[in-house]
Amino acid sequence: MSVEKERLTAYVLDEVEATERAAIEAALAADPELRAEVEELRLLGGELRTVLAAEPEPIFDPKRRQAVEHGPATLGSRGLTYLASWLRWPVLVPVAVCGLLLIVFLSRGPEITPDSKVVETPVPDSAEAEVVAVVPPPVEAAPEPGRAQPTAPRTGTVPTEVAATTAGAEAERTGFQPPPVEPTAMPVQQADQLVALATPPPTPLPQPRPKRDGVLSHLQGVALFDETSSSFGGAGPLMMRTLTPPGAPVMADEGISLPGAQGDPNFNTEAYDRIRDNPFKDPRQDPLSTFSIDVDTAAYANVRRFLERSALPPPDAVRIEELVNYFDYAYPEPTGKEPFAVDVEVNQAPWKPEHRLLRIGIKGRTMKSQARPAANLVFLLDVSGSMNHPDKLPLVQRSLRLLVEQLGPSDRVAIAVYAGSSGLVLPSTPGSEGATILQALDRLQAGGSTNGGQGIRLAYDVARQHFVPGGINRVVLATDGDFNVGVTNRGELTRLIEDQAKSKIFLTVLGFGSGNLKDAQMEELADRGNGQYAYIDRLQEARKVLVEQLGGTLQTIAKDVKLQLEFNPAAVKAYRLIGYENRVLAKEDFNDDTKDAGELGAGHTVTALYELVPSEVAFEFKGVDPLKYQQTAPSGKGTMELGTLKLRYKEPEGSRSGLLAFTLRDKGRKAPERSPDFAFAAAVAGFGLLLRGSEYKAGSSYTQVRELTTPGLARDPHGYRREFLGLVDRAERLALPPPIPDPLPTGEAEPTGGGR
Template identity: 60%
Template sequence: MFSPALSVRCPGSIPACARACKVLAAHRVIWTKEEDMKTRSVWIAAVLFVAGVGSLVACGVRRDMAPMAYPSAQYLATPDAQERPGAGFNTEAYDRIVENPFLAAAENPLSTFAIDVDTASYSNARRFLSQGQRPPPDAVRIEEFINNFRYEYPEPQGQAPFTVTAETTRCPWAPEHVLVQIGLRAKSINQEGIPPRNLVFLIDVSGSMADPNKLPLLKSALRLLVEQLTERDRLAMVVYAGSSGLVLPPTPGDRKGTIIESLDRLEAGGSTNGGEGIQLAYRVARESFVQGGVNRVVLATDGDFNVGVTSQGELTRLIEKERESGVFLTVLGFGMGNLKDSTMEKLADLGNGNYAYIDSLSEARKVLVHEAAGTLVTVAKDVKLQVEFNPARVRAWRLIGYENRLLRAEDFNNDKKDAGEMGAGHTVTAIYEIVPAGAQGSQAALAGVDPLRYQTPRQATPESGSDELLTVKARYKDPAGETSRLLTQTVSAEERDIRQASDNLRFAAAVAAFGMLLRGSEHKGNATLDLVRELAQSALGRDPNGYRAEFLELVEKAKGVL
């Protein structure tokens, strides 16, 4: 006779039960169920046969919602499920990244892309490194590493919501090359200047969220945001699992006790019908819309949508439709093992929003307290950059990162084309590695571009003979506008040694090199962890919250996995 080895609350779906019961090996898992339609209760018994020894795992839950259809009685791991010793099945999903190559400036004079203020990739990689693992290459989005940090670019003056600046230096990992740092800084807003906020928390309470680093951490993180609300703000709470529901109607921000009580009552259980929850959350936000205020849905999830609208295509079309209401989106990712990073990044991009991964309470404080204005208050939307290179000065160029934010050249002037959003106080950084015209040696050969023999007269202009290296153009719209405005900045050819560059450029270069090393990039040149540490150590600058110092600790952890 078997005796129960473990008793747990059933999350309400067969795969979730397998996770909750810690099924760590690919052995037979046979499920039986008995469903009482009158009491709407579900009892599930699982018999695990491991090395010939059986033990009974019994799970039970009283269901107050409509009964749910279950999959077949036998649960088998999907072919792409991976298993690590001491952990559950790993079904994390990342979009493939094909690194930007070097392009000949004469044939490809324009580089066009949407800005990106997401930071999820950095904190997610930190989670891997803290566990002694190297992050998957596709989990490393270098632009998100760079933009995880704040840079001291000039504050905007006048009517423009952000400034555009640039700086050049010799490339530390390829001495024949030049680095160009393009920096944007949005105007800052202090706590008193934040307009009234209409926020809807959309919280995933499915069975996959039961782990301590998911729903429990999520609740602690959102408490930090609640503490900043005032009587001018309104907050509602929508939850979703097998179905969705409004657990807190729009409530004044000074009624913190009521809000926290609703948050504390949340428990994980059920499958994940994210599409239904998204629709309800946007409807609640529209009904409480504040003209001239902050209207935003804050989605907190591991991204594992498994019932209802589940495909990326369906979800993204849903978000594209909902964003037309003027409600913006913030996506907060939690947990490990089944993190659907690719889905959450796409939802944030298409929802006029941002995406952060919360691996700790300190990261939650960074995103929701220290950078709350930038996370929640949009000052410019559909921000795009277009860089034109002077072929008389530039032989070839490469944009570091932003692989999934690239646009066609004609998209720059197309106001119907969606792009990135900038929040109050945000800084955005883009780094180009340039092969100068006339560069010689093996490093220049990495560009894969042969020297040009001919240049047609019509390509030559008076400006091409100047000392201009490139021109940066930025387009943006006001948060409620539909017509873009243009900013332009020229950059001269100035090749200073990296030691003479600003803290901004030295630190950003260190982070870029670190990302390339983690990815195993073919463009890493002479980069090493020692070089990364040296550059970062010399560029700590003002670091009030210790984020740059923490980066140095991460570099040390990387030594064990690279």
């Protein structure tokens, strides 16, 4: 089939409908010449964008700007321009200034000064603070502390319980239905959450941001592109008053300073996707549990931000797997040719000792930084007005500084920005010219609103032009999340990102600042781009993501990593995957190589936890009568086969997946035998359950979380785990008033809603 050239151009420019697109793609698949032509057109388009973006942007004459800003109502456009131009004549200055002042005062109110050099910086510390602080509905009270917990675990390593079996074996087919994602019943609590979603999400509470050394003054030194733009759209008190949900609970707790000052003005536009806890499943009906790994850690930094501002995070901001995966665990390094190793441990579930907790740990091969292939990085920075905040652009600049310092002469960096317009502020520059790169970073300023679509094209174009075969080719997007590409272009954007990922340019998304965070959208973008999403709230976090994990954040060592567990109904009465709610896959997706999944970076560890109900423990599925004819195989104590774990992954450049399979065994270990890392992961998961007010939190308590954390503190080179303890304390204080004693009878094995 032949394709008309004009339509081919339209195709390259994303101007064809789905049907035509499919037809053209079919033709492309069959015709290498046509493909070459498409590639050439794409390259030319990229060059044009680069060249045109580099054209200087003229500056609008300030006098005309003023005329435009005040509108035709004041004097008429010409009049004001002319009046302003008189200012050049010294004699007339006093008169003119008085006149202008008067006019301005009468027409616009006193906040506009005739001197355009005066910049109104919307620093949240400023005075007008008639703001009611809103705290998200308190998470359900924690059960009483110190509830029947096994003794502290002893330290020491526990041998892995993995027996590698049939690597490369074909997975079996089953005739079961895909595991339903819906929970069996909607707990009462969810009703509130739905309301909370319908209204702006429960908000972090506005908090005067402590002035960070030097940052604020730096900010004020940044000349705004337009002094009024940033005070609109960001501007605080007005928007906050109108958007605060009426009757929203206001919590003022002594001991927690509830600031009277105004907070982040954009806070109520944060968007989180709804999370429903994975329910317990019956292996007789759903023997297979399939999910994609998740190496994102953004939720942890985001939760920390809430807690540090003395607010409990909204439950949907708490993605438990991201909390758990924020931390590094000492899983064994891979020794074979596989890019990662798998480590499994089973022990009592701390919050429900009669249940078992299965921990799967994956460790990606560590790359020495010398061994790291050359990097071709294009930073795409959001410099819209909303980025004009100490937590945002200045932090972006300082964070990227850290990264730039890690680069070698064979690496390249380019910087593109987007706001109302997009442009290339630094063409691709070798890492050895650090000073040039840093200068370009320092010159950045915020102003204007966001139009990400053009910017991301530009960034990909630059990355394409300097593509390093076999190297790290990556666009690093830093934004506060207002990634506005216009209503019609959302699909186009995701397609663009996917296409680029297919041709080996990946996307990392770094979230900055608060109040405007389109969390779900940013995570999705990173996923589409085979990359990671991290939330950066401070320089320390930037160091963790960009420096310590440089290899990991930048280098994918395996992609589309999927896990599938088949549980043995004879040993497991019920199982529940903790977290990973938005990573659950249909069982068919496991063997389907076209289905995308998570990427594993060099040195990364990924942890997944399952809560298992052993067959001998009583358990009833909510809303389902006990099955009468399905055999419940009784099984003895001691070692038994819990099931099989299968992993699929692709090499970073590959398109076919390999398969690994392991048998899972439970040796019946008790709490004292658990490893410090196991305890720590369980602590973080328990913390997540508490923050989410999960119906599965059972006997979790802040006290218990602290106890579980302790043994793991021995290995805490960067102090992350100690910091976690601090957050636990904060959350506990915020979760006051004291919990109502938990009436759950101890012998009962059913997980009840919220432990009441």
